[in-house]
Amino acid sequence: MAWLELIERELLLFSAFWFAIGALDDMAVDAVWVGLKLFSRAKExxxxxxxxxxxxxxxxxxxxxxxxxxxxxxxxxxxxxxxxxxxxxxxxxxxxxxxxxxxxxxxxxxxxxxxxxxxxxxxxxxxxxxxxxxxxxxxxxxxxxxxxxxxxxxxxxxxxxxxxxxxxxxxxxxxxxxxxxxxxxxxxxxxxxxxxxxxxxxxxxxxxxxxxxxxxxxxxxxxxxxxxxxxxxxxxxxxxxxxxxxxxxxxxxxxxxxxxxxxxxxxxxxxxxxxxxxxxxxxxxxxxxxxxxxxxxxxxxxxxxxxxxxIAFQGWDRLGWGNRLCDVWMVLRDRRGPLAALIMACSYSLLLIEGFVLLLQLAGLYQRPPLGGALDGMLAVCGGAVLWRAANRFAFTTAEYGVLEGMMAVLRVPVANIIAIMAGRRALERYVLSLFGRVLVWDKTAHDAHPVSAPGGQ
Missing domain, CATH: 3.90.550.10 (Spore Coat Polysaccharide Biosynthesis Protein SpsA; Chain A)
Known part of the structure; x- marks a missing residue:
């Protein structure tokens, strides 16, 4: 249990810290967007x-x-x-x-x-x-x-x-x-x-x-x-x-x-x-x-x-970071995919550990020690950020596709996260192999359906 507590705390610290950083980044974009809306600069x-x-x-x-x-x-x-x-x-x-x-x-x-x-x-x-x-x-x-x-x-x-x-x-x-x-x-x-x-x-x-x-x-x-x-x-x-x-x-x-x-x-x-x-x-x-x-x-x-x-690996190699604060910020956002995949993988691993710990607690076999003030604060920020992101996802999807798709958007968040984790791992693997001489091959997406041929297509 001592090892489990150590792994749990380290995963919690890592995930909560970087999740909070990402939340602040997203909220900065949200704040700018709200400001643009208020001053009609985001008008279509x-x-x-x-x-x-x-x-x-x-x-x-x-x-x-x-x-x-x-x-x-x-x-x-x-x-x-x-x-x-x-x-x-x-x-x-x-x-x-x-x-x-x-x-x-x-x-x-x-x-x-x-x-x-x-x-x-x-x-x-x-x-x-x-x-x-x-x-x-x-x-x-x-x-x-x-x-x-x-x-x-x-x-x-x-x-x-x-x-x-x-x-x-x-x-x-x-x-x-x-x-x-x-x-x-x-x-x-x-x-x-x-x-x-x-x-x-x-x-x-x-x-x-x-x-x-x-x-x-x-x-x-x-x-x-x-x-x-x-x-x-x-x-x-x-x-x-x-x-x-x-x-x-x-x-x-x-x-x-x-x-x-x-x-x-x-x-x-x-x-x-x-x-x-x-x-x-x-x-x-x-x-x-x-x-x-x-x-x-x-x-x-x-x-x-x-x-x-x-975008993340080849872009870093080929394009650099730019010399304007805005460009550096936006390029950082573009290239955060691998880090985001790692954070989400750690978070879902943490969920499995938390489920196991909860079962032990319910069985009376284990009592969790207190987390501490700083970690509690970060978790509160992360919890609020999750709710805010879900509200954003619902609002923007609803605006374009309707309320039903907006509700589905919230439920689809774990699906998007799992795909991002798997894609990040695959991208990192291919990039590392390229450093040892493996030629990068373009993974073409196969298409067998067109919107025009679907019901309602024009």
Whole structure:
């Protein structure tokens, strides 16, 4: 029992201390967000139907990398062509010669529409998403040289995305005063995966409803989500020149597992202006990218371990920390995934120990000694923080998805924590192996369903 008491106290001290630090960090973001709300600086923008349908001030290029996406790429192409009212854009679809199913699906969906350009990569797939995007960028540049004209801006999307009709108009308007714009991502609820697929709804509702709003208001660098984001042509060209000077064949870093995240932060390094915008159309619908996220435990862990590995470990190696207080704070928040996973693992281990101790107490076999004033105080802070976080999760999920999903969001917190723990362990393992020469492989997320094909999809 002496050893058990020692382990229990050490786990309690470690978990409570770091949990309290994390709670203070989150509450600082909450305080800024509340201040923005009070002074109307977090007010959402709006766009009328007339503005949403107006012709763009310049041509747009939409880049979509696709490897083994025959189940969804056709839906994405057809929906984009029908949803966007403008004609002045080109969809660049990156495929591979050894993936004939995806090539066939893309060609069939394009149906000869001149707004679709299917580009076949010269290398056999799969390479990486960044490598495929660089091939699309090269095709785009070649098209510009042939036409002796330049695109006004470049848009990034994934092969499973369901776009909003007003999206291109929002970019066109916002990029008159910015170099890069990120719009919200809205994971779609999945009736067949209410717990694992549903926890993405909760996380993105809060992150894109509060955290990135605060980041934008403070003038910090805005990471790109890789979907629903647009870059001014001149800024992308500057980043491409920088990358090519570093030995790359385009603006995307091929060995980086989160090339989109890094690309967004490079805009600030290049002296550009980044914006995160929440805009609603006349019907009150959020102008956002909708998609189904992984619905199984294995696929969710694989995807999130790639995010942790790319953002926390590779980001530390490749991007440093910045030199502005706001950027350092936000990058610390981005990279806290591995530490958060460790803290949560210790906390759940502590719950098991506490359950065992409680059984001993009920049996009259053990009497717990008092914890002490400092530890009691930290536990009180942690308890209050848990209730506050649950209230935040409920409020933001309810605002986007309704009360039922808001209540589910609170119940899904342990699911999100378990996935984060497993993803953190996997990311750390892969990173350590990479230090000993193991090549990092891009864990592509498989997609077999599209929001357009689901009940209620449009």
């Amino acid at each position: 923008g709006g766009i009328s139907n007339r503005e949403a349908r107006a012709a763009l001030q310049g041509q747009a290029a939409v880049l979509i990398a696709a490897w083994q996406e025959e189940q969804v790429i056709g839906h994405t192409i057809r929906h984009a062509l029908s949803a966007w009212p403008q004609q002045d854009y080109t969809l660049y679809i990156g495929c591979y010669g050894n993936d004939p199913a995806t090539v066939s699906a893309a060609m069939s969906a394009a149906a000869g529409d001149p707004r679709v350009r299917v580009v076949i990569h010269g290398n056999a797939g799969p390479t990486t998403k960044a490598d495929c995007l660089n091939r699309l960028y090269a095709a785009l540049c070649a098209d510009e040289r042939r036409a002796r004209a330049r695109f006004a801006f470049l848009v990034l999307h994934d092969s499973e995305d369901m776009v909003h009709p007003a999206e291109l108009a929002v970019y066109d308007r916002a990029l008159q005063s910015a170099d890069y714009v990120q719009l919200p991502v809205r994971p779609e609820p999945q009736p067949w995966s209410r717990w694992i697929g549903g926890h993405y709804c909760d996380e993105f509702a809060e992150a894109h409803g509060k955290a990135l709003v605060v980041r934008d208001a403070l003038g910090g660098g805005i990471p790109a989500a890789g979907v629903g984001c647009a870059f001014a042509r001149a800024m992308m060209e500057r980043i491409a020149r920088r990358r090519m000077a570093e030995g790359y064949n385009g603006p995307f870093a091929c060995e980086c597992l989160t090339e989109d995240y890094e690309l967004g932060l490079l805009v600030r390094d290049e002296g550009g202006r980044s914006r995160f915008l929440r805009v609603r159309d006349e019907a009150g619908e959020l102008v956002a990218t909708r998609a189904f996220f992984p619905g199984t435990l294995e696929s969710a862990v694989r995807q999130k371990s790639r995010w942790v590995l790319g």
